Amino acid sequence: MTQPSPNTNQLFKILATGQFGTFLTEDGDNKYVLSMSDGGYEAFTPEELERVCPYTIQIDFMAGGGAHFKVPKDHGLEEGDSVIIGRNFGIVKKLDTRRDNAQTAENLRLIVTQPISTQSPQVVA
Incomplete structure (x- = not known):
């Protein structure tokens, strides 16, 4: 090939x-x-x-579909991170996708999550 x-x-x-x-x-x-x-x-x-091409990542959107975005190489994102772009929630699917036709990632934000305990709180007497 x-x-x-x-x-x-x-x-x-x-x-x-x-x-x-x-x-x-x-x-x-x-x-x-x-x-x-x-x-x-x-x-x-x-x-x-x-x-030579810009550093790009792939984001899959929760509502379906996905796209590639130009981001700084030291962006701090990891595969599996939750992000929001405008009104679209998504997951970082791949890093360094090397796409020439990637979109500019305006208003890209990382969603930081925190685990919530599923156990009942202990009552202190």
Whole structure:
């Protein structure tokens, strides 16, 4: 199974050097041809590259459906956390989903919960 070609203008980081390049096309050897940020053109295998994209998370909503949202990488959320966005309650399903088309997470709030004892209170005489 071949990996789909990225979109033109997709930014990549070269893992070995830390340099950046913008995807132009795929050559006959299945290498990605990049326009390098410091000038020139180079070709790399997909394994030599890391796609640069915003940090995103997936949230599944209680009312059904879900979406991916851009959040700061140091957001402090964990999978399974309860959140609210506007009027929508949801659960953090996945972290670092690497989605280019993610929405901005305006008014994203973590719902902090506290366990409630199910035992009857003790009566002190």
